[in-house]
Amino acid sequence: MQRHFDEELRQLKEQLSAMAGLAEQAVGKSVKALVDRDPRLAQAVMDEDAAVNRLEVEIENACLSLLARYQPEAKDLRTIAMVFKIVNDLERVGDQGVNIAERTIDLLKEPLLKPLIDIPKMAALAQQMLKDALDAFVNQDAELARAVCRRDDEVDHLNDQIYHELLVYMTQDAKTITRAIDLILIGRHLERVADHATNIAEDVYYLVKGTTIKHRLAGT
Amino acid sequence: MDVALRAERLSAWFGSTQAVQAVTLQIARHQVTAIIGPSGCGKSTFIRCLNRMHEVIPEARVEGAVWLDSENLYADGVDPVDVRRRVGMVFQKPNPFPTMTVYDNVAAGLRLNGLRARPELDRVVEESLRLAALWDEVKDKLRAPGTSLSGGQQQRLCIARALAVKPEVLLMDEPCSALDPIATAKIEELLYQLKERYTVVLVTHNMQQAARVSDTTGFLLMGELVEFGPTGKLFTNPSEPRTEAYITGRFG
Amino acid sequence: MTRPMRRRRVASALVFGVTAGCAALTVSTLFFLLGYIVWHGIGGLNWAFFTQLPKPVGELGGGMVNAIVGTAKLLFLATAIGIPIGCFGGIYLAEFGHGRLAFLVRYAADVLNGVPSIVMGIFAYTLIVLPMRQFSALAGGLALGIMMIPIAVRSTEEFLKLVPLSVREAAWALGLPEWKTIAFVVIPAAYRGLLTGILLDVARVAGETAPLLFTAFNNRVWSHGWLEPIASLPVMIYTYSIAPYDDWHRQAWAAALVLMLFVLVVNGGARLLLPRRRAA
Numbered sequence: 001m002q003r004h005f006d007e008e009l010r011q012l013k014e015q016l017s018a019m020a021g022l023a024e025q026a027v028g029k030s031v032k033a034l035v036d037r038d039p040r041l042a043q044a045v046m047d048e049d050a051a052v053n054r055l056e057v058e059i060e061n062a063c064l065s066l067l068a069r070y071q072p073e074a075k076d077l078r079t080i081a082m083v084f085k086i087v088n089d090l091e092r093v094g095d096q097g098v099n100i101a102e103r104t105i106d107l108l109k110e111p112l113l114k115p116l117i118d119i120p121k122m123a124a125l126a127q128q129m130l131k132d133a134l135d136a137f138v139n140q141d142a143e144l145a146r147a148v149c150r151r152d153d154e155v156d157h158l159n160d161q162i163y164h165e166l167l168v169y170m171t172q173d174a175k176t177i178t179r180a181i182d183l184i185l186i187g188r189h190l191e192r193v194a195d196h197a198t199n200i201a202e203d204v205y206y207l208v209k210g211t212t213i214k215h216r217l218a219g220t
Numbered sequence: 221m222d223v224a225l226r227a228e229r230l231s232a233w234f235g236s237t238q239a240v241q242a243v244t245l246q247i248a249r250h251q252v253t254a255i256i257g258p259s260g261c262g263k264s265t266f267i268r269c270l271n272r273m274h275e276v277i278p279e280a281r282v283e284g285a286v287w288l289d290s291e292n293l294y295a296d297g298v299d300p301v302d303v304r305r306r307v308g309m310v311f312q313k314p315n316p317f318p319t320m321t322v323y324d325n326v327a328a329g330l331r332l333n334g335l336r337a338r339p340e341l342d343r344v345v346e347e348s349l350r351l352a353a354l355w356d357e358v359k360d361k362l363r364a365p366g367t368s369l370s371g372g373q374q375q376r377l378c379i380a381r382a383l384a385v386k387p388e389v390l391l392m393d394e395p396c397s398a399l400d401p402i403a404t405a406k407i408e409e410l411l412y413q414l415k416e417r418y419t420v421v422l423v424t425h426n427m428q429q430a431a432r433v434s435d436t437t438g439f440l441l442m443g444e445l446v447e448f449g450p451t452g453k454l455f456t457n458p459s460e461p462r463t464e465a466y467i468t469g470r471f472g
Numbered sequence: 473m474t475r476p477m478r479r480r481r482v483a484s485a486l487v488f489g490v491t492a493g494c495a496a497l498t499v500s501t502l503f504f505l506l507g508y509i510v511w512h513g514i515g516g517l518n519w520a521f522f523t524q525l526p527k528p529v530g531e532l533g534g535g536m537v538n539a540i541v542g543t544a545k546l547l548f549l550a551t552a553i554g555i556p557i558g559c560f561g562g563i564y565l566a567e568f569g570h571g572r573l574a575f576l577v578r579y580a581a582d583v584l585n586g587v588p589s590i591v592m593g594i595f596a597y598t599l600i601v602l603p604m605r606q607f608s609a610l611a612g613g614l615a616l617g618i619m620m621i622p623i624a625v626r627s628t629e630e631f632l633k634l635v636p637l638s639v640r641e642a643a644w645a646l647g648l649p650e651w652k653t654i655a656f657v658v659i660p661a662a663y664r665g666l667l668t669g670i671l672l673d674v675a676r677v678a679g680e681t682a683p684l685l686f687t688a689f690n691n692r693v694w695s696h697g698w699l700e701p702i703a704s705l706p707v708m709i710y711t712y713s714i715a716p717y718d719d720w721h722r723q724a725w726a727a728a729l730v731l732m733l734f735v736l737v738v739n740g741g742a743r744l745l746l747p748r749r750r751a752a
Contacts, residue, residue, distance in 0.1 A: 302647065304647040315642040382645070
């Protein structure tokens with residue numbers, strides 16, 4: 001039986017997808033700004049964060065309204081509860097995109113320190129994780145969600161690599177320190193993005209299955 | 221789990237139509253157990269089997285067992301009248317005895333079973349009315365006709381009347397259906413206090429009410445017990461797809 | 473006003489007119505009857521009527537005190553016989569009557585109700601008067617009592633059935649056995665209706681004449697005990713009306729008036745007892 005609630009839920013999910021798209025783009029554009037050495041692109045990312053934040057508020061209000069009006073149960077209830085949480089993670093992802101953009105603007109004031117290999121790789125991985133987590137949400141795919149969680153290790157590993165590589169640069173030449181630190185921090189921001197994607201994936205798993213895989217609590 | 225009442229493959233018929241299909245479940249002591257389900261699913265019939273009220277209908281039939289502690293209420297030689305003294309019932313529409321006062325209504329079960337001592341009756345009447353959260357509202361009009369109270373008060377009067385005979389289990393068949401939201405809220409609040417001393421089985425078509433007041437919930441569909449478990453789990457993550465379909469309103 | 477609307481109005485007015493007219497006719501018939509009796513009977517109502525015995529044939533004056541007391545005595549016996557049997561029968565039908573036997577009982581009651589009163593009289597005559605070889609109050613009371621049974625059965629059953637099932641269920645759920653439920657919950661809840669039924673039953677048989685002709689017969693003096701013929705108002709009305717004396721005619725009208733007033737009072741009282749259904 002189709003209900004009016006289902007229509008409103010569908011709209012909510014669409015809004016969430018839109019917000020996810022914006023957040024993911026923020027990350028993508030900010031790293032592209034770094035790679036292409038484009039300060040205006042970085043600035044654009046910072047300006048566009050307002051849209052992400054606005055969507056966060058809108059979606060949260062919509063969730064509260066649905067809870068109050070429909071008293072949803074079971075899967076409907078879990079969906080709305082998880083949308084609350086996912087929205088939070090997405091907003092943080094947007095913020096990380098802004099952080100990366102800020103660092104980029106700083107970095108672009110000085111010449112390139114070294115060819116960027118790991119950072120774009122990390123960015124691609126993190127973006128893909130985000131995309132997949134949202135796909136899992138849209139398609140109610142618990143297995144895809146679980147797979148996303150496993151990829152977090154790879155991102156962490158790349159982050160470590162960046163850190164150790166830049167550490168070598170810093171110890172050899174003090175003039176590279178500011179740029180190296182900025183790059184390390186960008187790596188850290190990307191690692192956080194991947195963590196948020198993992199959180200989202202865990203939430204999606206709970207939504208679909210009703211049991212949680214958070215904190216390695218398999219099947220509770 | 222301390223089991224107060226247990227149904228064992230309980231089935232019930234109206235003539236040749238089967239309304240309850242071999243239901244087995246356990247009612248825990250000092251808890252509220254709710255039975256939900258769509259109209260016609262057999263929940264009222266089921267609950268009426270628990271105090272042997274179903275069989276007063278002509279052509280009604282019951283099979284299976286109902287265990288109150290260690291005694292089968294349907295065993296040969298068990299007197300249904302006796303069963304009903306031990307398992308009380310409150311009905312959907314408040315039904316105070318029309319010719320009796322508030323006091324007489326509450327005392328009716330006791331008086332008509334032989335208790336006449338005035339001080340004792342007074343004590344039980346007050347205790348029961350307090351338990352039903354009605355004492356403060358009627359203590360000055362105990363001599364008023366039972367029917368002069370409002371709908372919500374009448375229902376609490378019926379609860380007091382049922383409690384006065386100190387049943388072991390209290391059955392409630394959609395007790396708030398005929399009441400307004402405030403009266404309903406008062407009775408729901410009352411259930412939290414009642415379960416300290418009594419075991420309650422509640423039939424309701426209002427899912428949110430079951431979610432609010434019960435510890436355990438059973439979902440009945442066409443006479444079959446589809447799911448039975450802790451209320452929190454049943455309403456956040458039910459095991460059965462039919463349960464999920466019903467509680468999310470996607471039925472039919 | 474449009475055509476169909478006018479037609480509707482005319483039709484409504486017509487229906488209203490016809491039904492109101494018939495209602496008015498009914499009421500006016502009663503008032504006419506009452507008026508007629510009052511007109512003719514009021515003259516005969518005097519102290520003597522209520523206190524004196526009938527005078528010997530040919531003499532003027534006298535009263536019907538023995539008939540008034542006689543009617544009372546007969547109604548008392550009839551009630552004592554008819555009401556308990558009828559009421560308990562009605563209780564059976566209302567509380568336990570779900571099968572073939574109940575159908576039979578109801579059918580029997582309805583048929584009994586339709587038995588002509590004179591046949592009832594002959595029945596009592598054969599049963600009591602012949603063996604005893606005399607007319608008696610006992611026989612008269614019995615005849616009237618039997619006539620009261622079917623009405624009592626049906627009215628008791630109907631009024632008990634008016635008590636909603638929910639009230640009974642409440643009693644059963646408290647662990648009250650069937651008989652206590654009936655005695656202490658259902659009957660008290662229905663007592664007004666039951667009492668009304670009894671009163672109406674009494675009023676109905678108060679005026680029966682035919683059965684008394686064969687059983688109680690008549691008596692121009694006091695009758696003692698239950699085994700003597702006894703005077704009654706209906707029989708006196710009959711006897712005096714067909715006699716050639718004007719004085720007796722006047723007394724017959726007075727008796728008719730008294731009987732009529734008795735019936736009116738009892739019916740009115742019954743109406744008062746049973747409050748009109750209040751809008752819930």
